[in-house]
């Protein structure tokens with residue numbers, strides 16, 4: 001299989017002076033997280049400067065999750081879930097839209113650029129789309145530069161693992177279906 005390498009991914013790999021943003025990706029278990037998995041098994045290359053946090057549904061992603069990520073040093077936060085009509089919990093992604101709007105309002109009030117926060121729908125089959133979104137968002141955040149909230153000691157806590165690549169973790173230890181809120 002021919003590997004797909006985006007121009008932005010090539011540039012990031014060949015330029016030692018380029019700013020590598022630290023991005024937190026909240027991904028729902030049933031679509032977006034699986035989409036990332038599809039990108040991986042399909043060997044679709046993408047920029048590696050993100051850490052993925054799995055939640056059971058995008059409706060679980062409360063504003064506090066996003067603020068915590070910025071507080072802990074993220075330069076950008078991507079919220080992702082199933083396309084409308086595909087949510088495992090029926091209306092979870094509709095709730096995610098409401099939560100995201102509230103989050104964006106506060107983000108702007110805090111003086112954080114809108115471009116540091118993004119909402120995307122990615123299905124389990126869309127490995128290519130996952131890679132595109134990651135590459136686009138990484139470039140977008142890179143252009144904005146480091147977050148003014150990214151304190152050095154906080155950044156260390158979300159540092160990418162040795163050897164590059166993303167690191168996955170679960171947001172909830174209980175991981176109950178849908179979490180709260182819908």
Ligand code: FES
Pocket residue numbers: 028029030031032056057058059080081082086087088089090092093
């Ligand atoms: S399960 Fe994916 S958005 Fe609800």
